[in-house]
Amino acid sequence: MSRVGLIGLMVLFTASLVAQIAKPVRFTEEIFDFGNIIEEDGPVTHAFSLTNSSDKPVMILSVKPSCGCTTPEWSKEPILPGKTGMVKAQYDPKGRPGYFHKSLTVTTDYDGQPITLYIKGQVVSRNVSSTSSEYQAVSGMLRFRSLSVNLGKVFRKDEFTQRNVDFVNAGDKTITYLDKFDAPAHIRVEVVPKTIQPGQRGEIRMGYNGLKKGLYGFHQDKITLYTDDETQPAKSFTVYATLEDYFVPLSAKELANAPQLYITELNVDVGNIRFKQSAVKEIVFTNVGKSVLEIRNIQGNCSCLEAVVDKENLKPGESGTIKITFTPEDRKGTQTKAVTVYSNDPQNPVQRIMVAGYAE
Template identity: 35%
Template structure:
């Protein structure tokens, strides 16, 4: 009996070894390839990883996936017979990707190693930037680095200055002036007249106390060139006006107002097109100082009625009524109401109305 058991054990081990030997094996000559230094504007580069099936069964590559869209893989689609060779080709596009790169290519097979990782590495040398690259926004005879001044966050009593560079790409001098400038903004051109090929800059100064607003605000300014006004030559100037509470002490924070809303999301369900629906959001001050509602702004399709009072004492409440008009609307709707207050932890609070409009 012992001999029988020994024979069975040896037979099972032999079958396992035989089974493993029968599996296909993708034996790659290399799994990492370094392209070295390549130029950003030199076009795509390609490398073919070659492998040999050293197993006893046909090898099938089920799929190949690259770690990013800048690498396009190709591979042998037909089964690779034992002793034969196949390939996985990786193509890398260096355009707009200066600097070092290290990309992986995942190869999925029916072989002994079901997932194989290949890598391509290298360094993309940046191309020389053109005038169009440096100044992408064209406005008549000049090009600008941007058509947008962003003042980001600004205190409601602060004055802030930003600059925007431009270049005259024409053959004639260009005198630049500004139209539709509101009182809270001052704009000047340095120099006032820009010679052909010369660089200049627009200097904008933003006085938030004069703007007297809250939250994200945008103004549109027009450029007049050599006395001519073209409405397409437009600059947008944005700012987020809110108080800076970062320097407040723990005591100040503990004694501050705290805004609370009974329910910040209202689902009006399903309504017919043309119907109106309203909802009252209850705003309560849970803090120790007066809560001031600076501003209430509704998104498109929704109207927020200003609350009965904008100064709410500790423990007091008020209502903000939002009215949604479904005229001309259909399908799923998501509208918002933004509240700006003096709560140092939640100075901007978003309320939502959602539902479905059917015809």
């Protein structure tokens, strides 16, 4: 390739990358917390506002909730430049006590790249005592807000991300933590106080070391604490975390010389897939930065999805291929999955490729 052609290609990639990072079509918020909602009061609704800062009308093509408990509505007319549209999320708490965290995947005709919105909150009932309402997860004589702990994003650093879990002794006897727990090496646990009187509240102080976990992406672990609670001595919890690399703040000069990952397609439609067959798609990715790009991990969010790269280290200007194999197995109908790519691009270290198809 000639020098002029190479420069033209790099300019094209850089312009595409800027468009990829910038968000001319964006929501003013992507997460909304309802707080405590009363189950008997019925569904609750929140409206997310979408601003079109581009130079062309934009339409919302679809909004797909992660659960049947969430009903979406959205602006059906084109959103003109400089104007706003909306996506409403209605959550039905009936029969769903405790914590919830749901998502809605929004697709527009601007670039087809999905935007994920989240709603969360705590469903309580007015028909029980205040303690029971606040702490609805029961483990023997102890009550917790939930028996699962979501740490959210945890960086792969040699330090412990801290999360405290409070609880109450709802029984009529003193309960003592026996200073014994089962947990993987990257999780540490402390209970304060170790002896909890009837009606007293306590706290589990949990630490999670992302570097010791040694993985990328979404993972779960089980931990068990042991007490002298006669009704249920062992208290088990599920701990969730999403692991990503940590990057120290860089100067403008350092950022200008950093690697940059550009993926040519972030939305892939593999079409119809016959029973017990697979669909294969290859996507080109390029290092449009000025230092070596490392692909540190790539993973699908389903056992039905395999993703591999032909190169893990790319020099500036060099390209590689991501090969995605989608095997629906026993799944039927429309399928939407994701492949996540982790790299040493400090500005965009985590990128997702959405994979859609129809399993016959």
